[in-house]
Amino acid sequence: MQTKNPDTRRWLAFAVLLVGAFLPPLDFFIVNVALPSIRGDLGTSAAELQLVISGYAAAYAVFLITGGRLGDLFGRRRVFLAGITGFGLTSLLCGLASSPSMLIVGRVLQGLSAAAMAPQGLASIHALFPVQERSRALGLYGAAVGFAAVVAQALGGALISADILDLQWRIIFLINLPVVAAVLIGGLPLLPDARGDSPAPIDWGGVLLCALTLGLLIVPLVEGRERGWPWWACAMLLAMPVAGLCFWRYERAFARRGGVPLVSVDLVRMPGLMSGLAGVLFFYVVSAFFLVFSVYLQSALGLDPLATGLVFLPFGVGFFIGPLTTPLAVRIFGGWVPAIGMLFEVAGCLYLAALVAQAPAQMPAQLPLMVAVGLLGFGQGWALPTLVRSVIDRAPATGSGMIAGLTNSALQISAALGVAVIGGVFFSIAGDSPDPMSMAKALIAAMLCTGASLALAAVLSVVASKSSIQAAPRPMPR
Missing domain, CATH: 1.20.1250.20 (MFS general substrate transporter like domains)
Incomplete structure (x- = not known):
């Protein structure tokens, strides 16, 4: 109020x-x-x-x-x-x-x-x-x-x-x-002690089952490669779908008992919503770019932490400019803006991979490097806010809060999985005793994986948009 x-x-x-x-x-x-x-x-x-x-x-x-x-x-x-x-x-x-x-x-x-x-x-x-x-x-x-x-x-x-x-x-x-x-x-002393008007009890069972499902996926993906895929890592991966199914059934039963589940079963069945959330999951794996590129710049090219941080500044500039131009982009391209933004990021990934391939053990030329990293930031600035908004806008007013929280959680899960999977690809190719050449090959592979994931996220965002349009109720004939 x-x-x-x-x-x-x-x-x-x-x-x-x-x-x-x-x-x-x-x-x-x-x-x-x-x-x-x-x-x-x-x-x-x-x-x-x-x-x-x-x-x-x-x-x-x-x-x-x-x-x-x-x-x-x-x-x-x-x-x-x-x-x-x-x-x-x-x-x-x-x-x-x-x-x-x-x-x-x-x-x-x-x-x-x-x-x-x-x-x-x-x-x-x-x-x-x-x-x-x-x-x-x-x-x-x-x-x-x-x-x-x-x-x-x-x-x-x-x-x-x-x-x-x-x-x-x-x-x-x-x-x-x-x-x-x-x-x-x-x-x-400045903060008000506000709280919800009619707060629902917390779904602790859903929280724990969700944490278990995510842990059974991330831990073996990260640790399995390092330890030669021991039996327990394989067992955790096999147990993950079972835990996910238990989580889903628990949420349905919790809702039937009148509780407010962590994830509403009815809301996620809305047209286009699951495609949109899947797009979010494939989109934010770009967070792994900061991990693998930082390691490459310092371990392969010998940059110090300050110089490494400055290499990422074009990303920040692009990320700042992107949202400023988004209103104009929406007027011109409409619901295609998230997908176009992700395609800018794909272009950045491919350009950076090409630059590293040309001179694996050398610092790329400054201007091309700035363009590649800037493309990633600009595309992120276009895609992130519009993709999140497009998912949240598909929920009814009564479920917008839950979908907003679920979307933010999906972004963080995507970041965790991106680090686990794409980081795993990078470190596997780099090897136990990496040299500049092997790390360059690892970075190229990681950027190609990131670009492929972003391209898939772009497709899913278009599918979600079309699903919403097709599912919209038609006006009654007069």
Whole structure:
């Protein structure tokens, strides 16, 4: 409901909540430029490096919807406090990690904390702002998330190269502590203690079964290759469809008992919705690009973290320009914009692969490299917001919140799977003792896989769009 006398400190409160939106994507992307340093310091295997990223993304994905429900039940101020406190403590755990296992556990717990913290800002917009201010608030929320993803690579490289207090890669986690402390000391008194009007009980069974299904898929995909595909990895992959079926049946039974399931069976049957969500799952595997390209630039070409971060700047510029031109693109191309954006990304993948193939052990020429990376960013700027919006818009008003949460979770699951699968392809081809030539071949293969996945996502987005049009009710004859 709109309040007649909105809080005069609402923009300050929202600025505090935006920290909770900014930190999760920042900490997902910032770690990429630190991976070679982590590997050298902790003796981390390739599989463990992948788990540092995919463990965070998977935990964030599975509990993201639950984090929003917790805010409805217990109050968004209280859950935000718990989430950001947990995020600070787990950042400390990651920064002090003395072994790969300790770092991976810290990253999983960091993902859980992010899932509690991040949804509270978006959910608080209705409580904080009158109707005429909500569009501006939503725009700032989206900008904070996008800006975090854009600046993460360069910021991570700058922090590691500065080598503050001789902390090396650990600074990318420990830098969160003063930010969290500032929020806890100065920001919390500003936050309203809003909650949902009629919050539904949390579907804990669905949450656990979803986490089990995802774990049975990601862990063997990452660890199986490194360990020579032992029996337990194969058994986990075989058990994954069984766990997925149990999850689906549990959700149906939970809904029949009058509960609000984690995933609504009726909503996901809507025309075009499953195709759209499948498109999201194949689309965000592009997150693996940051992993494999960072490792290639540092391990094969010898760039330092700062120079590596600067190579990604054209991606940020493209990602910034893309959404600015999206309204014009929608007027010209309509529902084809997500697919066209992904085709720009495919072109970027192919161009980058061609540049690396021409000179495998040398840095590509600056301008062509900027064009290739910029194409990826520009296409992402076109595709990401329009694809997400096209999926959410297919849901009825009563289910838009659940579909929005499910779409965001699908993006994180896609990122985790992309790191597991495409990262696995990269490290398999690079081998146990990689040299610049083998790493160049690995990067080319990874970019071709990423391009193929993006092309499939583009096709699925078109199928979803056509399904929605064909399923639209026709007007009654007069």
